[in-house]
Every structure is written in C-alpha cells, then in structure tokens.
Amino acid sequence: MDQMTTNVLLIEDNAGDADLVRLRLVEGQSPVKVNCVNRLSDGLASLTSETPSVVLLDLNLPDCRGAETFRRVMEHSPNVPVVVLSGQDDEALAMRAVHSGVQDYLVKNNLSSKHLERAIRYAVERQALLRSLEIAQKQQLEFKNQFLSHVSHELRTPLTCIHQYVTLLLDGISGPVTPDQADHLKTVLKSVNQLHAMIRDLLEATRAESGKMRIEPRCVALNELVQQAAAMLRPTAAEKGVGLEIGIDQTLPLIYADPDRVLEVMINLLDNAIKFTPADGAVMLQASKVDADPGAAYVSITDTGRGIGPEAKALIFERLYQDPESVDNNRSGLGLGLFICREIIRLHEGRIWVSSEPGQGSTFTFTLPVYSLAKLLAPVVTYQGGLRPSFVLLRLELTPIRNPPRGNWKETRQQCLEIVQRCVYLDKDLVLPPMGTSGTTETFFIVASTDLQRSGIMTTRIREQLERVPDLKTKCTVTITTVPVELASAGATVALPEQVQSVADCVTKMIMATRERQQVSAVKSKRDSN
Amino acid sequence: MRRPKILVVDDDPDLVRALRLRLRANNFEVATATDGYSAIAAAQKERPALIILDLGLPVGDGFVVLDRLQNSDALAGVPVIVLSARDPQANEERALKAGAAAFFQKPADNDELMNVIRVSLGPANAQPAPWPS
Numbered sequence: 001m002d003q004m005t006t007n008v009l010l011i012e013d014n015a016g017d018a019d020l021v022r023l024r025l026v027e028g029q030s031p032v033k034v035n036c037v038n039r040l041s042d043g044l045a046s047l048t049s050e051t052p053s054v055v056l057l058d059l060n061l062p063d064c065r066g067a068e069t070f071r072r073v074m075e076h077s078p079n080v081p082v083v084v085l086s087g088q089d090d091e092a093l094a095m096r097a098v099h100s101g102v103q104d105y106l107v108k109n110n111l112s113s114k115h116l117e118r119a120i121r122y123a124v125e126r127q128a129l130l131r132s133l134e135i136a137q138k139q140q141l142e143f144k145n146q147f148l149s150h151v152s153h154e155l156r157t158p159l160t161c162i163h164q165y166v167t168l169l170l171d172g173i174s175g176p177v178t179p180d181q182a183d184h185l186k187t188v189l190k191s192v193n194q195l196h197a198m199i200r201d202l203l204e205a206t207r208a209e210s211g212k213m214r215i216e217p218r219c220v221a222l223n224e225l226v227q228q229a230a231a232m233l234r235p236t237a238a239e240k241g242v243g244l245e246i247g248i249d250q251t252l253p254l255i256y257a258d259p260d261r262v263l264e265v266m267i268n269l270l271d272n273a274i275k276f277t278p279a280d281g282a283v284m285l286q287a288s289k290v291d292a293d294p295g296a297a298y299v300s301i302t303d304t305g306r307g308i309g310p311e312a313k314a315l316i317f318e319r320l321y322q323d324p325e326s327v328d329n330n331r332s333g334l335g336l337g338l339f340i341c342r343e344i345i346r347l348h349e350g351r352i353w354v355s356s357e358p359g360q361g362s363t364f365t366f367t368l369p370v371y372s373l374a375k376l377l378a379p380v381v382t383y384q385g386g387l388r389p390s391f392v393l394l395r396l397e398l399t400p401i402r403n404p405p406r407g408n409w410k411e412t413r414q415q416c417l418e419i420v421q422r423c424v425y426l427d428k429d430l431v432l433p434p435m436g437t438s439g440t441t442e443t444f445f446i447v448a449s450t451d452l453q454r455s456g457i458m459t460t461r462i463r464e465q466l467e468r469v470p471d472l473k474t475k476c477t478v479t480i481t482t483v484p485v486e487l488a489s490a491g492a493t494v495a496l497p498e499q500v501q502s503v504a505d506c507v508t509k510m511i512m513a514t515r516e517r518q519q520v521s522a523v524k525s526k527r528d529s530n
Numbered sequence: 531m532r533r534p535k536i537l538v539v540d541d542d543p544d545l546v547r548a549l550r551l552r553l554r555a556n557n558f559e560v561a562t563a564t565d566g567y568s569a570i571a572a573a574q575k576e577r578p579a580l581i582i583l584d585l586g587l588p589v590g591d592g593f594v595v596l597d598r599l600q601n602s603d604a605l606a607g608v609p610v611i612v613l614s615a616r617d618p619q620a621n622e623e624r625a626l627k628a629g630a631a632a633f634f635q636k637p638a639d640n641d642e643l644m645n646v647i648r649v650s651l652g653p654a655n656a657q658p659a660p661w662p663s
Contacts (some may be wrong), residue, residue: 022641149617153615153616153617154615154638156615157542157615157636158636158640159637160615160636160637161542161544161545161548163637164545164548164549164552164637165544165548167552167640168548168551171555171640173551173552173555194636196637203617206620212619214619239544360580396566414562445545464646
C-alpha cells in the first residue's frame, strides 16, 4: 500500500454526517482511504483486524454514547490516535476527552477540508511522538535495571574474596589470632555483611521496580512464622538489652503467603524496631485477626522507641527514604528495607502502614490474605476472562506398605507431595495444600483443569514418578481416583468470581465427603479388628 | 580413611586459593581449575568426589560444564555444587535442572556450604571432621 495514504476509520452512524466527512477528506491534498462503520462494536472489530492511521469518532452511536465511547476505543487500541467528531460544541466534554488522551475534539458543522486534514496530520504526529517517548522511557528503565543488576553482580565478586579471607583468619585456618585481632576481624566481617545486605537490597528494589519480584504463596500457619522470626532476632535484642515479646492467637486461620518473604518482612521490621529502641525498652511482635476484616490476618510490630514524626510517616515506605532524625544511628543502610517490605506485602495483596507519635514509640502493621480455596483456584481454573471448560478432582492416596510405617513417614509424605507438584501443569492444575491425615493414609487432592483423558495421562505420570523414586524412606502404595467436577451455577449470566467460588464450593463438598467416608471406614475397620 | 577429593572451579584465583585452604582445613583433598575446558579435563583426570562450580567462566561457562558432566558416563554421578555471584532467581532453577545438587550465591555462608558438601558426599561424611590443631 502507498505509504502516503492515510487510512481513516470513521465510526459514525449518521449517514449524512458520514458522507460529509468523507467528502471533506477526499477534497484534501493527500490521498486518503476511508473505512466507515456505524456502530462502536463494528469499529472495535475493525481495529482488531487492522490498524488505521487515525480513528474519527462520533460520540452518539447506537451502541455507545458520550465519554464512554472514546474510553472504549482507547482501551482497545491505545496506540491509535483518536479524533472526536461531535455534533455539539461541548467545552467540558472536549476537555475531558483531551485529558483522557484523545488527540483532538472537532465540531462537525464547521469543518473545512483543510482544517480536518491538518487536525488528522497533527493527531498522527502527536501520537507518534507520545509513543516514542513511552518507548524511550521503558528502554531507560530497562537499561537502569540491567545496569544495577550488573553492578550488584560485579560487586559480589570482590566481596566474596574479602569474606573468604576474613573468615579464614577468624576461623584460625591461617594460624592463631590474638583476641584483639579477632575482635578487629569481626568488625570487618560485620561491615562485609552490611555491604552484602545493601547489594541484596539494591537488586531486590530494582526487581520490585521493574515488576520482576516474585512470591511463591502457600498455605501457612502465621503463628509459626511469628515464633521463627522472634527466635532469629532474640540474640540481637538481648545484645542491646531490649525486651522482645510475641503475641499469637491460636484461633488465627491459615494464611496464603510466601513464608520466606513474610519472614523477611518480619525480620526487617523487628530489626528496625530493635535498632530504634533504647536499652531497657521493649519490642512486641503480634499476630491477630480483626472481626471487621475476616479476609485478612494482621501482624504488628510495636516498639518503645522515640517514634516517627508526621513527615517521616508519610514518606517512610518510599524508595531511598532516610529519616533525617536517624542520622545519628551510624550506618543505616540504603533506605530500601521498608520499600522492599511494602512491595512484598503489596504482592500478597496486603496493606502495610505505620502509626506513631513522636516520643511514644511506633507500630508497624501489615495484613496478609487468609487462605481461601476460591482465591487459590482462580488462576488455574480461569482462562481469558472465563472459566475453563472442565475440571476433575484427583484424589491421591498414599498408604504405607507396613502399618505402622517404618522410617520417617512425615518426610516420605513431604517428598511425595513435592514429586506430585512437579508432575502437574503449574498454570492449569493445583495441588491443594495437605489437609491433615486420616490414620496413616495420606490424601492429596489435585484440582485439574483438564478433561478426563488428559488427567488420566497425568495420573499415570504421577504414579510412574512415585514408583520410580528409589530413596523413598517408607515404601507405599499409590491409589488415584478421578472425579469430574459438576458445576451447579456456572453460566454466562454469573460473574466470574462467583463461578470460581462455585467450583471451590463443589471441590470442598467433594473433599469433605471423601474425608467423612474415610473416617467412617477407619472407625469401621477399627471396630472390625476389635 | 581416604580424604574425599573436591574439584574447585572458579576463574578468580584468589577465591580458589581461599576455598582450597578452607576445604583442606575441613579434611578434604582439593584439585582446582579456572576455566570450563580445564574443569572437564581436571574432572576426568582427578575423579573428584564432588565439584564446586562457578557459572561465569572463560572457555565454556558453568552450564556448558554441567552439560558435559551430565553426558559423561563416568562423571554424571559426581555431585556439583554451584557457587556463583549470579542472580539465583534467574539461574538457580536452571542450574538444578542441568543437574547441579545445590546452588549458592556468593558470598556464601561457610557453615552452610560445608554442610551441603558433607550431605552431598553421603552418610560417611555427614559428621563434621575435626580440624587439624
């Protein structure tokens, strides 16, 4: 096609107006090809199949009116310039259009061909400029991230060398060291570790900024993480003479989170709290739930430090922020710790905030989502905005050959779970977190978005893999049953989250039924053996 | 008992020297190589019980070495511990898939590294060996 030809997609339902615009366009100096449709839906369909130079858009269409019209066009094709052609001279609407990214707003009845031609040419140029600016910004960000990732890699190499030789000396491998020398070496090692932490934070913050930070959520007991974090920071607190207490709630529901990342956040916040609390002060780490917010678990870290002023409070989670009040606290890092915490919590779809009054200590609080089957299932059972066509529930039973099992049965179960997780399609199937045991038989459930035939292939693979493992600590037999999941209320009229919920409900019902049957048969076999 | 031999592969000679000192102090014999090509040659000649492997190497990087080792009948069973400055998010899974037994990012914790070496070598070495006085 001739490069000079301007391809215009005209979305206009009034035949008279359409003819007028077409006439004005062909009267112009440069060659133009006009494709005219009279409904928004037809316009969007045309945009899907080919990209015009410009869209001329009426705001009074049979299937869409007003601001919604240009919003939908731009949402569909953000890179195509849009010029609104309106029957009315509405300054407010025109401003709204331009603010949302429309290139121009023209009124139909005072349209000359010269005027229209120029408007189109400028619209195309402006859009192209915007586009190249966006690309340049993206490239710049990418370059910066690559640079930081390269720098952090290069810094690690000499740091590793320093670390190795200092520890060789400290461990006495290079010969005996005097107590004074050992003390000096420990100071070097502390600085090496600080430097190492900074490099790690730098890379982590870069990852967060470029959307490459990942979490691997699982079904976790929050209380255990609280205890773990406190145990890790206890020596630091004791060294400084700061009390460290924990508060847990035994009725707390399981959460759905990446345990390593949550631990990282807790450790970071605890470390800060201890750092800013004077000797004889106290730090409290607490996990709790709030009745008004049943979908979340709350973790708070409270200290008796000097508190945070309102200005610092507003900025404290920002990248590279350093509290000017805390400069006396020798070397305090890059100011990335809280930013990384915020990003980790954000990836968990939780919230993080601080409440504090100067002189009164501070409380950092964050929330984590409570484990919900529907939420877990959503990414594997949906595809392109709809529900996948069919599901099956696989029940995998592991029974030890000897009863009671020999060796470490708990370890065997964990090993089997990991094997099963490696056998499924990560984006289509979900191995549910283990749900306790019935006697010595361990049951795993897998929700698979595949038909019966494919899930048959998967079960064969799982069985093969489990049987092939030579070093399973306890030998066991594997039974796999497959049941198709029936959907009661799935249909186009029901919103997607509700459809997912109904899959989750159905799966839960089936699992509960299985477990009841197992318990009944366990009781029965016990009675029989008596 | 014969001391197990460990092959250390890294292009930084200073780091190789430090690792050699530490491993010897932990009762291991040590062989070394500083590029991918000589790593393979050393593995064939020395028959180490375990290999510590850097990823960024001249003349065939760590992944090439892993691939060669996996495709050699004589060497496929030798556990390889990757010790690299590279980002684990991009390299750990790839290294484990290519046959590595473990991935450590530099600088690694010495105690953890020694533990994984002993576990990889099998039950006979699971207990920390006493240091020479």
